[in-house]
Amino acid sequence: AQSVTQLDSQVPVFEEAPVELRCNYSSSVSVYLFWYVQYPNQGLQLLLKYLSGSTLVESINGFEAEFNKSQTSFHLRKPSVHISDTAEYFCAVSDRTNAGKSTFGDGTTLTVKP
Amino acid sequence: NAGVMQNPRHLVRRRGQEARLRCSPMKGHSHVYWYRQLPEEGLKFMVYLQKENIIDESGMPKERFSAEFPKEGPSILRIQQVVRGDSAAYFCASSTGQGGADTQYFGPGTRLTVL
Numbered sequence: 105a106q107s108v109t110q111l112d113s114q115v116p117v118f119e120e121a122p123v124e125l126r127c128n129y130s131s132s133v134s135v136y137l138f139w140y141v142q143y144p145n146q147g148l149q150l151l152l153k154y155l156s157g158s159t160l161v162e163s164i165n166g167f168e169a170e171f172n173k174s175q176t177s178f179h180l181r182k183p184s185v186h187i188s189d190t191a192e193y194f195c196a197v198s199d200r201t202n203a204g205k206s207t208f209g210d211g212t213t214l215t216v217k218p
Numbered sequence: 219n220a221g222v223m224q225n226p227r228h229l230v231r232r233r234g235q236e237a238r239l240r241c242s243p244m245k246g247h248s249h250v251y252w253y254r255q256l257p258e259e260g261l262k263f264m265v266y267l268q269k270e271n272i273i274d275e276s277g278m279p280k281e282r283f284s285a286e287f288p289k290e291g292p293s294i295l296r297i298q299q300v301v302r303g304d305s306a307a308y309f310c311a312s313s314t315g316q317g318g319a320d321t322q323y324f325g326p327g328t329r330l331t332v333l
Contacts (some may be wrong), residue, residue, distance in 0.1 A: 108260075137321050145224070147309055147324035148261070157320045194260055198319075205251065205274060206262040206322065 106131040108199050110209035118217050119187055125180040126213045127195035135197040137178040139169055140204065142192045151193070154178065165189075190216045220245065222312050222325035223292075230331045235306070237297040239328045243312030249273075250293040251322060252285060255307040267293060267314065270312045 129135065136155050137204040140148040159171040171181045177201040179197060184213040199204050223242040231237050243250050248269050253261040263277040267287035277287065277325055280301075303311040307329050311322035 138323075143327075147224075147326045148311075149324070150321055153319075153321070196261075200319070205266055205277070206220075206261075207263065208253075208260040210258075210260040 105216040106133075106135060106207040108197055108207055108209035110193075110195055112212050114213050114215070115190065115215060116215045117185055120184045122183050123181065123185050123214065123215065125195075127180065127203075127209060129176050129178065129195070129197050131176075131197060131199075136200060137169075137171060138180070138196040138198070139163075139167070139180050140194045140196060142211075144191075146169045148194060157159050166205065171215045172187075175180065178212050182218075185214070185216045187216050187218060189214060222323050223244075224308075224309060224310050224325035224328050226328060227326060228329050228331070230333065232333050233301055233329045234299050237261075237300050237330055237331070237332075239295040239297075239308050240293070241293040241294070241310030241312075241325060242301065244323055247312035247314055247323070248316035249313045249320075250287050251313070252293075252295050253309045255309060255327070257306075261309060264295070297330075299320045300330075302332050304330045305330055 109128045138153045141146045141151050152161045154171045162168045167182045168181040192211045194211050195209040198206040250267045255261045264273040265285045277285040282298045284296045306329045309327045310325045313320040313322045
């Protein structure tokens with residue numbers, strides 16, 4: 105079984121400031137790791153994912169996340185946020201050995217203020 | 219290339235009625251997942267289906283809920299005798315079924331309100 109903990113439910117920041125959204129997971133097996141973004145009244149969109157290889161993964165819109173196996177973390181960062189980054193962000197894991205379901209954290213609401 | 223389609227987007231039911239939620243996966247995807255999102259919470263896995271097969275239904279409530287993905291047509295999540303606690307957003311995702319690394323593409327969700 106897996107579980108995902110997103111340590112902050114709300115993160116308010118000012119435009120152009122850096123941000124970090126924290127995610128820790130626990131699992132008895134190896135997992136894949138994902139970050140999704142959800143804009144109001146929409147479905148989830150994949151932001152980035154870690155499957156293997158380099159522990160630092162990047163998205164096309166400036167976000168990056170680093171897999172830290174020893175700390176079982178997959179924190180999401182962006183050096184300079186925009187108003188348009190305001191959304192809810194979900195961290196998720198899926199079992200490497202068992203196709204199918206993902207386990208999601210409860211989400212972090214990022215609010216970027218002008 | 220159409221994404222995952224869900225309908226209706228909003229559904230209002232009275233207690234005791236039935237709710238039917240539909241999901242059409244992306245073209246070429248044969249695997250469908252259903253998740254439920256309660257207010258202020260993350261998504262909770264309900265069921266994972268392949269065409270004509272239920273692969274994993276470990277997240278489905280034991281009673282009143284059922285899901286199918288027939289050979290032809292959309293996947294259906296059916297909730298019988300709805301109660302107020304069923305009010306939530308229900309999301310469907312689809313994938314090509316390559317295992318845990320496979321990207322799941324999400325639909326816009328159906329928001330169920332039970333009066």
